[in-house]
Amino acid sequence: MPESIIRLRDISKVYEEDIAALCDVSLDVMEKDFVSIVGRSGSGKTTLIKLLIGEEKPTAGEIVINGWDLCNIKSRKIPYFRREIGVVFQDFKLLQQKTVAENIAFALIVLGTPRQEIHKRVPGVLSLVGLSGKGTRFPNELSGGEQQRVAIARAFVHEPKLLLADELTGDLDAIYAWEIMEILLKINKMGTTVLIATHDKSIVNRLQKRVVTLEDGTIIRDHKKGRYVI
Ligand SMILES: Nc1ncnc2c1ncn2[C@@H]1O[C@H](COP(=O)(O)OP(=O)(O)OP(=O)(O)O)[C@@H](O)[C@H]1O
Ligand SMILES: [Mg+2]
Known part of the structure; x- marks a missing residue:
């Protein structure tokens, strides 16, 4: 139930x-x-x-x-x-000095996730949001829609319940x-x-x-x- x-x-x-x-x-x-x-x-x-x-x-x-x-x-x-929980804000709040993959990894680092687990999860979530191959870009090298995808990936990478x-x-x-x-x-x-x-x-x-x-x-x-x- x-x-x-x-x-x-x-x-x-x-x-x-x-x-x-x-x-x-x-x-x-x-x-x-x-x-x-x-x-x-x-x-x-x-x-x-x-x-x-x-x-x-x-x-x-x-x-x-x-x-x-x-x-x-x-x-x-x-x-x-x-x-x-995972949250996506309207203004994305991406870290401009970090790459896409680093932005996503950072969400796991602050949760104390082991490095090995981070290496496994980041490519998986990039693929989920359709950004495979764009992990090394910086946020300002992405379109608005792609930045939104990064924000979703970052909010979901720890697989929240909500x-x-x-x-x-x-x-x-x-x-x-x-x-x-x-x-x-x-x-x-x-x-x-x-x-x-x-x-x-x-x-x-x-x-x-x-x-x-x-x-x-x-x-x-x-x-x-x-x-x-x-
Ligand atoms: N920090 C705040 N201090 C004082 N009033 C606030 C604050 N945040 C929101 N309000 C007021 O509370 C009401 C609801 O605002 P809220 O931002 O929740 O609306 P919203 O439905 O998200 O609007 P929008 O569609 O424009 O984003 C509004 O009257 C707003 O001015
Ligand atoms: Mg609002």
Whole structure:
């Protein structure tokens, strides 16, 4: 039986100056699910992702991710929690002085992975994202879409149980955006739960997966095989 890997109960997030970004959000995501979070600019998508990775704390409510109670987690435990998740940010956050392979390897080095294991995993994940042979390039020698693939490879190289991505395909042409989605679908088929926040209507409609719609910080729609309706 699949279990709930994301469990949110009555989450609210109020930033300073009384900006309520999320209000009474409850959400369950089952293991191996693929979920798109959609909503207008400012509806709270990025805030939700920040709460899911422990980068922000909720003002109220309960968050349990893969068994970790993020409202009560000790800061020394956060690195252990982070091993179980992978995150792709909109701006990739690639290290410009390191090659593609070094960028990916670095994610494993910080987790204390043995060198032999790193040598094995990096080519495997490069092939998964369609970048075999480009490991020795530097990020500025790649297209935007290729840099995105590196960011996915880096987020997935430790084979997390949950992969989160914020506006992954924002700046890409439709055809490249769908290729990126196909990588996420492959990763999902391998058993990783995937949650993306996106504005990309055609992608969401083509995915035919669960769609959760946020409006002004609350969930207004949650459909199993949803369409993008805002
Ligand atoms: N660090 C912050 N401090 C104060 N307010 C914030 C902060 N981050 C976000 N907000 C506010 O919280 C609300 C939700 O923002 P959020 O970034 O989560 O929206 P979003 O759905 O990701 O928008 P977009 O589609 O533009 O990325 C907005 O009103 C935003 O201005
Ligand atoms: Mg955002």
